[in-house]
Amino acid sequence: xxxxxxxxxxxxxxxxxxxxxxxxxxxxxxxxxxxxxxxxxxxxxxxxxxxxxxxxxxxxxxxxxxxxxxxxxxxxxxxxxxxxxxxxxxxxxxxxxxxxxxxxxxxxxxxxxxxxxxxxxxxxxxxxxxxxxxxxxxxxxxxxxxxxxxxxxxxxxxxxxxxxxxxxxxxxxxxxxxxxxxxxxxxxxxxxxxxxxxxxxxxxxxxxxxxxxxxxxxxxxxxxxxxxxxxxxxxxxxxxxxxxxxxxxxxxxxxxxxxxxxxxxxxxxxxxxxxxxxxxxxxxxxxxxxxxxxxxxxxxxxxxxxxxxxxxxxxxxxxxxxxxxxxxxxxxxxxxxxxxxxxxxxxxxxxxxxxxxxxxxxxxxxxxxxxxxxxxxxxxxxxxxxxxxxxxxxxxxxxxxxxxxxxxxxxxxxxxxxxxxxxxxxxxxxxxxxxxxxxxxxxxxxxxxxxxxxxxxxxxxxxxxxxxxxxxxxxxxxxxxxxxxxxxxxxxxxxxxxxxxxxxxxxxxxxxxxxxxxxxxxxxxxxxxxxxxxxxxxxxxxxxxxxxxxxxxxxxxxxxxxxxxxxxxxxxxxxxxxxxxxxxxxxxxxxxxxxxxxxxxxxxxxxxxxxxxxxxxxxxxxxxxxxxxxxxxxxxxx
Amino acid sequence: xxxxxxxxxxxxxxxxxxxxxxxxxxxxxxxxxxxxxxxxxxxxxxxxxxxxxxxxxxxxxxxxxxxxxxxxxxxxxxxxxxxx
Numbered sequence: 001x002x003x004x005x006x007x008x009x010x011x012x013x014x015x016x017x018x019x020x021x022x023x024x025x026x027x028x029x030x031x032x033x034x035x036x037x038x039x040x041x042x043x044x045x046x047x048x049x050x051x052x053x054x055x056x057x058x059x060x061x062x063x064x065x066x067x068x069x070x071x072x073x074x075x076x077x078x079x080x081x082x083x084x085x086x087x088x089x090x091x092x093x094x095x096x097x098x099x100x101x102x103x104x105x106x107x108x109x110x111x112x113x114x115x116x117x118x119x120x121x122x123x124x125x126x127x128x129x130x131x132x133x134x135x136x137x138x139x140x141x142x143x144x145x146x147x148x149x150x151x152x153x154x155x156x157x158x159x160x161x162x163x164x165x166x167x168x169x170x171x172x173x174x175x176x177x178x179x180x181x182x183x184x185x186x187x188x189x190x191x192x193x194x195x196x197x198x199x200x201x202x203x204x205x206x207x208x209x210x211x212x213x214x215x216x217x218x219x220x221x222x223x224x225x226x227x228x229x230x231x232x233x234x235x236x237x238x239x240x241x242x243x244x245x246x247x248x249x250x251x252x253x254x255x256x257x258x259x260x261x262x263x264x265x266x267x268x269x270x271x272x273x274x275x276x277x278x279x280x281x282x283x284x285x286x287x288x289x290x291x292x293x294x295x296x297x298x299x300x301x302x303x304x305x306x307x308x309x310x311x312x313x314x315x316x317x318x319x320x321x322x323x324x325x326x327x328x329x330x331x332x333x334x335x336x337x338x339x340x341x342x343x344x345x346x347x348x349x350x351x352x353x354x355x356x357x358x359x360x361x362x363x364x365x366x367x368x369x370x371x372x373x374x375x376x377x378x379x380x381x382x383x384x385x386x387x388x389x390x391x392x393x394x395x396x397x398x399x400x401x402x403x404x405x406x407x408x409x410x411x412x413x414x415x416x417x418x419x420x421x422x423x424x425x426x427x428x429x430x431x432x433x434x435x436x437x438x439x440x441x442x443x444x445x446x447x448x449x450x451x452x453x454x455x456x457x458x459x460x461x462x463x464x465x466x467x468x469x470x471x472x473x474x475x476x477x478x479x480x481x482x483x484x485x486x487x488x489x490x491x492x493x494x495x496x497x498x499x500x501x502x503x504x505x506x507x508x509x510x511x512x513x514x515x516x517x518x519x520x521x522x523x524x525x526x527x528x529x530x531x532x533x534x535x536x537x538x539x540x541x542x543x544x545x546x547x548x549x550x551x552x553x554x555x556x557x558x559x560x561x562x563x564x565x566x567x568x569x570x571x572x573x574x575x576x577x578x579x580x581x582x583x584x585x586x587x588x589x590x591x592x593x594x595x596x597x598x599x600x601x602x603x604x605x606x607x608x609x610x611x612x613x614x615x616x617x618x619x620x621x622x623x624x625x626x627x628x629x630x631x632x633x634x635x636x637x638x
Numbered sequence: 639x640x641x642x643x644x645x646x647x648x649x650x651x652x653x654x655x656x657x658x659x660x661x662x663x664x665x666x667x668x669x670x671x672x673x674x675x676x677x678x679x680x681x682x683x684x685x686x687x688x689x690x691x692x693x694x695x696x697x698x699x700x701x702x703x704x705x706x707x708x709x710x711x712x713x714x715x716x717x718x719x720x721x722x
Contacts, residue, residue, distance in 0.1 A: 018690075022688075026652070055683075057647075057684055057687055058680070058684070058687075059652050059653055059680065059683070059684045062653075062655075062680065063655060066655050087676075089676050128663065244694045246693070246694070246698060247679065247683075247698075250679065250698045250699055251675070251676070251693060253679070257683040257686070257687075258687075344663050379693070519714040
């Protein structure tokens with residue numbers, strides 16, 4: 001059997017006996033090895049993407065790590081330094097495997113444990129020669145200074161907390177100053193024992209102190225630091241199960257071996273999210289996924305949903321969870337084999353439904369195959385297939401989508417709806433590293449977009465349509481308020497992105513302080529609502545030229561003449577500074593063919609083409625005048 | 639026929655990534671490629687997982703010390719599984 005077929009066995013066996021799991025794994029890993037030998041690298045990539053789960057045994061992750069070592073890897077991998085207060089070898093192997101599965105090739109530097117302070121403080125250390133983009137401080141409570149004595153006053157404990165926090169902040173600052181890197185800092189897992197028993201949460205008890213310190217870390221972390229919630233992992237595993245002291249004594253492992261894989265998965269998901277790889281959209285089946293039963297057969301009154309019936313309550317609880325995801329920025333879509341009106345009727349008329357039609361950014365109910373429908377959903381929402389998570393109770397549909405739309409994440413579901421939330425959660429598909437205003441309002445943006453599409457279809461003249469939108473833009477340099485969202489866009493925009501250059505929070509802050517560089521962000525509002533921050537330009541003044549380094553735009557505002565508006569803004573900016581030309585490049589990638597003729601459409605002339613497909617463009621500003629615009633400039637937002 | 643030899647051999651093959659491994663009681667860590675202290679921990683973890691047993695702290699270290707063989711490991715395994 002091929003590794004693709006064996007993958008299905010492997011995923012199904014996750015719910016079976018240990019012997020069944022082991023047998024399925026060994027068949028799959030043998031097939032993967034054979035694929036590598038035969039040079040079927042794409043198949044390996046595809047299968048590993050689905051097989052690399054946080055529930056794997058440690059030995060299996062190691063086996064995957066060995067298999068991946070034989071694959072050709074990216075020429076310019078993401079450089080990550082893992083600085084450990086404990087043995088990090090297993091985490092490093094896991095990070096390699098899980099980030100590969102998220103589409104990020106990494107190169108990891110990890111010096112021996114316990115040397116992290118020296119590595120950071122010594123400007124001549126190997127760390128600085130390696131020059132990582134991300135530094136992960138894999139530390140634990142054992143790396144902290146002295147704890148408060150039991151009985152110390154809350155005021156003294158607060159001073160302790162501040163002093164400890166400042167120690168770490170100085171390490172972050174040093175890393176940031178010398179590398180301009182993003183820092184990931186573990187928070188500190190409380191020990192499984194409770195010295196003060198029921199009073200363990202009081203300020204001077206170890207547990208109480210660590211809790212206060214963790215809160216201080218997360219509240220006071222600068223933008224270039226992401227706190228990794230290890231204490232949360234420990235709580236999820238159960239503190240007794242997590243804190244297997246034997247392997248700390250023998251090998252300085254940070255937790256029980258059984259939790260190492262999940263630990264690595266967690267930090268990998270944070271790194272992936274920092275690189276813009278978090279998923280954005282949850283695609284939901286309806287019958288037996290959002291409610292019990294089949295509405296087409298059982299009728300509106302016959303489906304199981306709501307209070308008074310245990311199974312109905314389980315489906316209700318799943319809807320509550322999904323609604324929570326939607327409210328924090330995850331898009332929802334429906335993909336159901338149903339008659340459209342029958343499916344919609346449940347949303348419109350069933351009194352127990354927690355999800356309404358207004359929560360669904362894209363609703364597809366028909367009899368086409370689901371792989372086709374999933375592609376249509378991605379197209380409608382203007383997002384990549386690798387942004388989707390497909391949730392369906394039917395194993396055949398899951399298998400079909402895995403096979404024909406392999407970029408979509410397809411989690412296994414238990415047969416019991418009460419287990420849906422946990423089944424989805426474990427994958428950390430929707431990892432968050434910072435909460436932006438855009439995240440919280442994303443569902444509104446997409447709903448407004450659907451209304452705009454409706455008008456666009458009814459308007460006969462494009463100019464008339466654009467005028468009817470009453471668009472107002474605000475444009476200005478990157479500010480502390482817009483920094484997070486700007487970095488997010490820079491790292492996840494693939495399609496409308498001329499050069500696909502990625503910048504971290506820290507990189508951008510460095511540019512802001514340099515007078516040669518100009519940064520601009522654009523927000524766009526119209527009569528249907530606010531689209532938020534949708535375009536970013538980074539440019540450099542070189543002699544008489546304004547050189548565009550980065551120009552990108554969210555695809556949610558395609559064909560709204562935002563790029564023309566931005567060009568006009570750049571031109572007037574350049575003229576104010578007595579510059580003569582705007583120059584820019586287009587660097588082709590597999591995803592940005594959309595902007596191949598961006599500069600041409602904006603009136604630039606092509607000045608050259610390189611062997612790799614890269615094109616060079618310029619706009620002479622002498623005698624140039626902006627055309628009419630459909631977008632007005634508004635006053636700055638507060 | 640040595641009890642648990644086959645099963646233990648399976649674990650070794652998985653951990654060392656070598657399907658040609660054949661266990662004999664007199665073998666020591668020197669007989670395997672890459673049996674360093676980390677690989678030893680990996681092996682102990684894999685054995686615990688496979689047989690659903692728990693080594694004591696001292697046993698984990700003892701199995702790596704001089705004079706310890708695959709035979710020692712099999713004996714310990716037998717003793718632990720007989721206890722149940």
